[in-house]
Amino acid sequence: MRLYIAAVLLWAVIASEGKAVPSLPHFGSSYHVKGVISLPYAEIKEPFQAWFDLAAKSSRIDYYHGQVSTYQLGAEPQWGVAYKISPETTETEQNVMKCFQTNGTADEAVTTQASLPDVQGFQFLRMEYFGGSLCEVWQNVTTVGHKKNTYTLWVTHSERGANSKGDPATPLHYEMMGYNTLLGSHYDKYLVDYKEFSPHVDPKAFSLPEGMSCGGFPGPGVEHHMLANPMKDLIHTSASGQSEHMFNHFKDKFQRQYSDEREHEKRQHAFIHNLRYVHSTNRAGLPFSLALNSLSDRTMSELATMRGRKRGKTPNRGLPFPSKLYQGVNLPESLDWRLYGAVTPVKDQAICGSCWSFATTGTVEGALFLKQRSARTD
Numbered sequence: 001m002r003l004y005i006a007a008v009l010l011w012a013v014i015a016s017e018g019k020a021v022p023s024l025p026h027f028g029s030s031y032h033v034k035g036v037i038s039l040p041y042a043e044i045k046e047p048f049q050a051w052f053d054l055a056a057k058s059s060r061i062d063y064y065h066g067q068v069s070t071y072q073l074g075a076e077p078q079w080g081v082a083y084k085i086s087p088e089t090t091e092t093e094q095n096v097m098k099c100f101q102t103n104g105t106a107d108e109a110v111t112t113q114a115s116l117p118d119v120q121g122f123q124f125l126r127m128e129y130f131g132g133s134l135c136e137v138w139q140n141v142t143t144v145g146h147k148k149n150t151y152t153l154w155v156t157h158s159e160r161g162a163n164s165k166g167d168p169a170t171p172l173h174y175e176m177m178g179y180n181t182l183l184g185s186h187y188d189k190y191l192v193d194y195k196e197f198s199p200h201v202d203p204k205a206f207s208l209p210e211g212m213s214c215g216g217f218p219g220p221g222v223e224h225h226m227l228a229n230p231m232k233d234l235i236h237t238s239a240s241g242q243s244e245h246m247f248n249h250f251k252d253k254f255q256r257q258y259s260d261e262r263e264h265e266k267r268q269h270a271f272i273h274n275l276r277y278v279h280s281t282n283r284a285g286l287p288f289s290l291a292l293n294s295l296s297d298r299t300m301s302e303l304a305t306m307r308g309r310k311r312g313k314t315p316n317r318g319l320p321f322p323s324k325l326y327q328g329v330n331l332p333e334s335l336d337w338r339l340y341g342a343v344t345p346v347k348d349q350a351i352c353g354s355c356w357s358f359a360t361t362g363t364v365e366g367a368l369f370l371k372q373r374s375a376r377t378d
Helices: 002-017 221-228 242-254 261-283 300-307 355-372
Strands: 030-039 044-053 058-063 068-073 081-088 096-103 123-130 133-144 147-156 170-180 185-198 214-216
Touching: 030 261, 044 261, 081 221, 096 221, 123 147, 133 170, 185 261, 221 242, 221 261, 242 261
Parallel strands: 096 214
Antiparallel strands: 030 044, 030 185, 044 058, 058 068, 068 081, 081 096, 123 133, 133 147, 147 170, 170 185
8 A cells, every 4th residue: 555655656746747756866976065964952053064075085074164174084094094173272271273183993994974965775755845946855764673764855956967967966955853663752853954065176175284283182082083073973874883882881981771772772862962962062162161971861851850959930139240340440351260270170069969069169269269379179
């Protein structure tokens, strides 16, 4: 019955358009594209720009208007090299551009990273308008275990390209919807809106900034490949493995043991959303950075419950900031007290609802530093 319905729908498309089913689209072996990645579950919208050249075994992806740049240079000996260039702030430096590199291995070589999906396995679905343009809609449905993932791509053609198999298609929109049959709910969703597309690439785009020297990534190696190539976890139709490796590392580090498979699936989904949120926020160039911790497998509602206190609707009788006392005072645009030793490292209050105590202690630490010009960590 389903095959019959599909056949009728396909016949209707062919009859209404007066054409055969279009050929599978392609984007050529090189391209330059701009777009925006949307992660609704993490409330993230991240602009990106990408260069791709398959013949040169080179790709580059910039995030947040060049705030972070990643390079995947597969032609570098022996197994390719990946680079990440981003501004870093530490206890001794502020907003300094640093370059980090990770070398490929025989088991995990560095290869070019596409920002457009591989359309092999996609089936023509229908013709429809998207963003004012008549588009071909292509779809790929894959099932792995309890996960049914639906990938849908909207492309259009120039008038000449519509009649020529050699010309690349123009991507407009790509979305992934993941459904978990064990949990009976959607577990993942992301969207990519492509704003500009060109088949022409400047080879200079793959050169590192002049004078830039690169070193290894700090911290444990399990996260390095994801930091050097965030796009790999999104533009695919099969599990890339990076987030799964991170989740396994998380379980080992914090000795997580879940009650059953259903609980494991739920925690893994929460972890991946938190992982994406942490990494995307850190790429945005904000005056703070995030990191994974023991709560990274918790959902947002669970974290809200752990924070405890409900906001009251009545005034708390707090006094307004005395702005008039500071009128005419020249202040710097920003001040990072970590660079002066006035702020001690972040503490972990675990499951104890004692944020008020930690906040008070931090305030006293800062006041004591201003008075004595020496930091205390006890």
